[in-house]
Amino acid sequence: MRFFLLALLxxxxxxxxxxxxxxxxxxxxxxxCVEEPQWxxxxxxxxxxxxxxxxxxxxxRDGKYSLKxxxxxxxxxKDDSVIGRADSFxxxxxxxxxxxxxxxxxxxxxxxxxxxQEASLVQKESK
Amino acid sequence: MSDTNxxxxxxxxxxxxxxxxxIAPGMLLFDMAxxxxxAVSSKVRWGMLIDTANCADGCNDxxxxxxxxxxxxxxxxxxxxxxxxxVELKDMRxxxxxxxxxxxxxxxxxxCVDVCPTGASFKRADGIVLVDKHTCIGCRYCMMACPYKxxxxxxxxxxxxxxxxxxxxxxxxxxxxxxxxxxxGQQPACAEACPNKSILFGNxxxxxxxxxxxxxxxxxxQVRADLELNTGIRYQGI
Numbered sequence: 001m002r003f004f005l006l007a008l009l010x011x012x013x014x015x016x017x018x019x020x021x022x023x024x025x026x027x028x029x030x031x032x033c034v035e036e037p038q039w040x041x042x043x044x045x046x047x048x049x050x051x052x053x054x055x056x057x058x059x060x061r062d063g064k065y066s067l068k069x070x071x072x073x074x075x076x077x078k079d080d081s082v083i084g085r086a087d088s089f090x091x092x093x094x095x096x097x098x099x100x101x102x103x104x105x106x107x108x109x110x111x112x113x114x115x116x117q118e119a120s121l122v123q124k125e126s127k
Numbered sequence: 128m129s130d131t132n133x134x135x136x137x138x139x140x141x142x143x144x145x146x147x148x149x150i151a152p153g154m155l156l157f158d159m160a161x162x163x164x165x166a167v168s169s170k171v172r173w174g175m176l177i178d179t180a181n182c183a184d185g186c187n188d189x190x191x192x193x194x195x196x197x198x199x200x201x202x203x204x205x206x207x208x209x210x211x212x213x214v215e216l217k218d219m220r221x222x223x224x225x226x227x228x229x230x231x232x233x234x235x236x237x238x239c240v241d242v243c244p245t246g247a248s249f250k251r252a253d254g255i256v257l258v259d260k261h262t263c264i265g266c267r268y269c270m271m272a273c274p275y276k277x278x279x280x281x282x283x284x285x286x287x288x289x290x291x292x293x294x295x296x297x298x299x300x301x302x303x304x305x306x307x308x309x310x311x312g313q314q315p316a317c318a319e320a321c322p323n324k325s326i327l328f329g330n331x332x333x334x335x336x337x338x339x340x341x342x343x344x345x346x347x348x349q350v351r352a353d354l355e356l357n358t359g360i361r362y363q364g365i
Contacts, residue, residue, distance in 0.1 A: 057249065
């Protein structure tokens with residue numbers, strides 16, 4: 001019986017481990033995405049790449065996909081950023097997949113309208 | 128024609144009409160909310176006319192506004208980016224002194240674009256000369272080619288850039304004529320900040336624009352006009 005339990009434990013361990021390894025992301029404000037989340041997980045890099053050329057070279061700034069809009073919804077409500085922590089919206093997955101993100105060497109990773117700052121101001125006022 | 132057929136036609140007509148009425152305002156609202164969707168065109172050529180007579184000696188407001196708008200440090204060391212700088216000129220014979228802001232001249236025939244090996248340095252259809260930092264490899268040929276010393280190289284990693292103005296280490300950058308503001312219908316930060324209104328921004332291709340009318344009536348100069356680059360920035364009084 002003891003041997004059986006041990007065997008069961010050994011067999012089931014990888015399943016727990018895999019579960020705990022999947023990144024838990026802080027999705028910020030969240031809300032309805034411009035596409036289905038599953039589609040975005042697979043294709044976000046393609047749409048960003050396509051639209052950046054239109055924006056930089058042709059000045060079309062109101063396209064459907066925009067890094068700034070991603071950040072506006074998905075930056076953490078704690079630090080207004082999509083990178084920097086293990087559960088940050090961009091960095092969480094990219095660390096898990098071991099894919100380097102170059103975007104934020106130039107682009108701001110923070111949302112323009114700071115939610116974290118507002119929250120801390122509200123906290124200060126309420127104190 | 129049978130009666131049912133006529134009725135059917137009538138029904139189709141009314142439903143198409145109703146659909147048009149229902150959709151049209153939505154499309155209108157969509158257009159209004161999203162601004163313009165078309166690409167910039169060569170019908171417009173953005174330029175500036177700088178009146179050096181009004182440009183106050185020692186005033187640095189345009190430079191400060193540029194630094195603030197674009198998130199530049201404002202430092203003056205050889206490795207700090209300068210997109211616009213104040214230049215003081217003095218005619219040694221007469222002693223006449225002129226002060227003027229100097230930046231990317233947004234040439235119609237830009238040498239920086241000619242030499243760029245990757246196509247990162249480019250001129251937009253509306254005449255604004257930019258660097259596509261996604262393709263810039265940081266070779267700095269454009270910096271050597273520019274007769275106005277208008278471009279800077281980013282030597283150090285940067286943090287907390289402005290969301291509208293991405294900048295990064297290893298790429299060349301220069302005055303963008305505040306392209307993110309111009310696309311929204313605003314003026315460049317320097318033109319807006321000038322206390323004496325000596326920077327006039329406008330469309331050089333529109334004969335009725337204020338800048339075109341002024342260029343027709345007063346004498347203006349292109350810096351290093353001998354190079355025939357047809358600059359978008361013109362100076363008055365030098």
